Amino acid sequence: MHRISVTVNGTTREGEVEARTLLVHWLRDSLGLAGTPIGCDTSNCGACTVLMDGRSVKSCSVLAVQADGSEVTTIQGLANGEWHPVQKAFKECHALQCGYCTPGMITAAVDLLGENPDPTEEEIRHGLEGNLCRCTGYHNIVKAVELAAGEMREAAK
Amino acid sequence: MTETTEAGTAQAGTARTPAIGSPVRRKEDDRLVTGQTTWTDNVALPGALHMGLVRSPIAHARITGIDTSAAKAMPGVVDVFTAADLGDDNVKIPCVWPVTDDIVMPDFHSLAVDKVRQVGDVVAVVLAQDKVTAEDAIENVVVDYDPLPAVVDMEAALADGSPILHEDKGTNQCYTMNFPCGDYEAAKAASDVVVSRRFINQRLIPVAMEPRAVACSPMGTSEEYTLWSATQVPHVLRVLLALSTGVPENQLRVIAPDVGGGFGSKLQMYREEALALVLARRLGRPVRWTETRSENMVATHHGRDQIQDVEIAATRDGTIKGLKVALTANMGAYLQIITPGIPLLGMFMYNGIYKMDAYDFSCTGVFTNTTPTDAYRGAGRPEATYAIERIVDELAAELGMDPIELRRKNWIAHEEFPYQTISGLTYDTGNYEAATEKALELFKYDELRAEQQRRRESNDLVQLGIGVSTFTEMCGLAPSRTLGALKYVAGGWENCTIRVLPLGKVELVTGTSPHGQGHVTSWSQIASDVLGVPVEDVEVIHGDTARSPYGMDTYGSRSLAVGGQAILRAGQKVVEKAKLIAAHQMEANPDDLEFVDGAFRVKGDPEKSTTIQAVAFEAFTAHNLPDGMEPTLSGESTVDPADFSFPHGTHLAAMEVDTETGKATLRSYVCVDDVGVVVNPLIVEGQVHGGIAQGVAQALYEGAVYDADGNLLTASMADYLLPTALDLPSFVTDRTVTPSTTHPLGTKGVGEAGTIASTPAIINGVVDALRPYGVNDVPMPASPEHVWRTLQAAKAGGAA
Structure with a gap:
């Protein structure tokens, strides 16, 4: 031990x-x-x-x-008093259905945005390639990460 | 959007915005995005024993000996059981759909008796104090196998001399179903063109993100067992477990807590669920098990796996005369809950949206040494839609017609509804013209055809193909009498109870069992409109047989199509009762009251009004109710649907195919679906997105592969190719709205539409890209290897 x-x-x-x-x-x-x-x-x-x-x-x-x-x-x-912008964006954009991949998808997206605050759709898809989702077809997950990125850039100004 | 009507529930003269039709953000998400989740594996059960399942590594063998002594001797191992040890507790796993009178239904025991018939078959079960010890103990159970020849190919299994899986039955043929509609030979004789193809609808593995799990405690608050399971069907599961184990149904509480996806794979009574219950009973202790992904790939049922011999006959002007479909369907090694019925759920749908004089269907079910098949998203309808939409494209090519033009010529025109199809179903409504026109416009069909022509002329190494799929499907499983006529042993109704509590909050109890579909939100929206209360005041209770005692659960895109009707009716009953109370208290005639925005008002006397919440309190105190009226304010309804509903849509895919590498890339995807009235557009779009992804996955990526000995070669996520975010584009989705006339809300169902529609759209696109090379089919998945080999064969002059 x-x-x-x-x-x-x-x-x-x-x-x-x-x-x-x-x-x-x-x-x-x-x-x-x-x-x-x-x-x-x-x-x-x-x-x-x-x-x-x-x-x-x-x-x-x-x-x-x-x-x-x-x-x-x-x-x-992840929430620090209030939800992380990625958590908010996932709800706003309906980026989850069963929710089983969501904890990993959200944490992976947080890391992705830490590295690249203004990713393109292609960069988001590439950045989340290691996280599988069986429900959403990734469409709304990409939208949510784009939304969160915008919110976080705005907050950083 | 082409809105032909609005939802039927919003009251006349309402001032509030109807909740139905609004993109309400999901109530479910607050827990899910913060990790406050109760997956079955998260249920705390102090003192629970962990099951470890000893699975066969061989597809077909006699069990000649099992030595459990070394495992039993391990510290932390409580006991080990074989089939012989379990005796009567080794219950049989049921099949509830004996599709023909002479179907072969072999025994399927929780623990294999004498023989194993698939890799992953279970020969013994270990019970240990913790999960790690259980897994270690599995390795110490020594099983002696006498291997037998395995058969995985369906046609080989039907041939003389094949190894027989169930020797007492003497055959690998499970059943043959014939369903002739009209005179196909006469229709063929009256045709100028006949096109035949053999399509392989390959085996798929559902892979819900949450593996299965079960936990069973014999220590409830009364004489009962509580069983948590990652299941889509807690109500069905309770009935089947009670039947199988002898535990009285009123002493068995089944709970489906948070469930992480199902796609049909959690519509089952699995052996692990039966074992958890009988072992909890036997030992008087809680028992639990969580599937590893590697187990999931072999032990959770698979989907599809059909050989489809399809023939279409038409006149030279493109009028379809007849269709013949002969299926060979792989059952796998055993029959599970509705294994034999899955191909037959497509039986009525091979004719699709088309008019024709004759349709001849037959299906033969076959046992092989593979994992059993059963429902996977679409369950029979994706296979049907694939066959008809592929063969119509082949007919178009044969006739030299545009595939859209050929479809237009043969589909049911919108003014012809209701329309009885050749297979006997009555499609209530539809507007294929409107959906197709809208899709063509969004897709820029003509521009893409021009680009395709340019690329063909310039011999571009990357060719462009345009895939068309104009699908319909049947949802709202199902009118109970129809199910009875098809020999399915259960009904197709759904139940709902709505209670307005003393302080005005609402409890909605549903028999549907969501596992990602967002029922909590959508059901709240329906109740909100019927009762005139805020969406956030409605609490939805589901997935627990003690709290929602009646239900038929969630599968087959039935929850809104059937369950929605029960919600509507239960809510109407609440309003009917509340109206009598309100009239009594306002000393008015009930007929003089109107109910608007949650308030009862005396017509012409705006001063006199009361709210449904106030009425609920009056119903609670019961101080002043009409004579003879029972206190409390609730309504219950069990609705048996009048008919199926028939969503439809037009899906278009632009495929780029690299003729040197064989790589097929989905460049753009447009779909216009008509799912009737939409309760929550955000959720509906999400269902379409996910559905498309799974259909594209069948077309381009996924396929379960066995070797000749029955070993599953795609037995992990590392080997079974699930699409990632990088493998899919964003989708263009839109809708037309033609409300169903057989469903009072006008809804149709959406859970499987995307999956049903998209697979043929993709393959039609790949074939269209390669048509100039002489290609007329591509095996699924259309991987670079498959496409490249097909192209080489075509170039060498052989048919693809």
Whole structure:
């Protein structure tokens, strides 16, 4: 067993984990942060995407021990008093249906906009390529990211 | 939009904006975008045992021995069961649609008895204190198999000498259905042109983003079992589990909490659900299981998988005389809930929107050593639409006619509705002309045809193809008597109860079971208009047999088409009762009251009025009700639909095909759908987008592939090609509105339309691009390899 300390959604969390424990299992099973779902076992779907030190990672592809000392933000820690602009835009644009891919899709979009505040449609599609959605055909997800980008640029002025 | 009427529910003289037709943002989303979700895997059950399923790695084999001792000896393993250990608890998984009198219906046990017949078949179940231990223990169950030859090809399975899956039945043929309508041979004899094709509607894997999960607790608040499942059908599941396990139905509560997509794949009573219940009963402890994605690919049912031999006969002027369809449909290794019925849901739809003198349909169901097939988005209708829309394009090519022109010549004209089709259905309404005109304009059809001509003349390496699909489908499954006539064992009604609570808030209890469709929002909009209350004052209760005891659940684009009628009627009953109370209290004749914007007013006396909320409080105190009236204000309705509804639309795809690499790219997509009256345009557009994506996926990307030994080669997301954001364009969607006349709200259903329409549009586009090279079909998915090989074969002079 290995002792780890991770700042999760702003709070320092410590735990004993097996070397093989995945970050997503630690978040869900040990910390009870069940807002991050699991959609596959081959790191293709991206449903479990979280932010680690500000960058999006698929938490099924990170060992919990690798997260030791880092800052992790999940969908449940993204709102800071009020919803993140990407969360708002997803609702506004009907960018989700069943909602299972949504936590990963939103966190991936937050990272994408951190890197590129004014992406083209092509860049958005490219940036979200690692996150699968089975309901929306991505059409409204692209619209939502465009809307959020505009809102965030406006807020940054 | 071409609005022919507005929704029928808004009251005359209303001042408020009707909620029906408004793009209300979804109530569901607040939890979903913040991670406050209750997927079945998130349900906390202290002390629950975790099931681990020992699955067969071999497609066809006799089980000669199972040694569970090593697994049982592991710390944390509570028990391990085989079929022999379970005895009577090894319940059979039901099929509720014996489509013919002489259908072969083999046993399908929760745990395989003596033989396995597909990769993923379950031979033993482990119960452990945690999930990791359960998974480790699976590896320690030693199963001895005596492998048998497997058969995955349908025609090989029907041939003499084939390995037989169910030896007690002596055949791999499940059933043959014949459905002749009119005299096809006479129609063919009266024709100048006959075009035949063999289309392969390949096997697909549904891949809802949430894998399946089940949790069962024997420790409810009374003598009952509570079973949570990632299911589309909590009500159907309760009936089937009670029938199968002997747990009395009134002691079984089934809950579908947040469910992450289904597309038909969660319309089932799965063996894992049965096992969770019988093991919870046997051990007196909660039992749970969550599917891994790798399990999902082999253990959750698949869709499609038909060989379609199609022949169309027409006169030289392009008048379609007859259509002949002979299907061979892959059942997989076992029959699940409605496996044999899926091809027959398309039986009435192969004639599509066209008039003809004769139609001859037949279908043979076949067992193979593969995962069972069952409902997948569209369920029989995508296959039908694919065949008819493809063959009509082939006929157009044969006749040298524009595909739109040929369709115009043969479709049912809008003034001919209601129209009884050759297959016997009566299409109530439709306007194919309006939808097509609008689509052609948005698509810039003529400009694209000109560009296509230029590229052909210049021998451009990238050719342009234009794909047309003018589809219709049947929604609103279904009038119960019709289902009975088709030997389906259940009805097709839907139920709703609406309660106005003492303080004026509304509870709407529905028997539909959403898993992404936004029912909470749309149902609130309907109730809002019927009752004249704000949308946000309506709470929708669903997916729990204890809270919504009656329901037929969600599949087949039925929820609004059928459930919407029950909402409307339940709301009307509330208003009818409230009106009697209001009249009594205002000392007026009920006939002198009008109900506008949630208020009862005495006509001609605007001072005298009361609200429905105030009436609800009066119904609660019951101090002053009409003599003999029962207190409380609620209305319940169970509606059996009068008929199916028939959405239609025109979908157009511009395909660019690289003739050197075989890569087919969807450049633009335009669709104009007519789904009748729209309750929430935002949600309807979302359904169309997602539907198109799944249909495009069948055309270009997806396909389940087995090797000759029955191993699924596409058994993970790494191998089964699901489209990403980069693989699809934005879509141009629009609507015409021709309200259904058989449904009081005028709605038709939209959940599957995009999937049904888009697959033939894409393939017609690919074939159209390559037609000058002699190509007249492309196998799906139209991957670069398939397109390239087809093109090489055509160039070499062989038919594609």
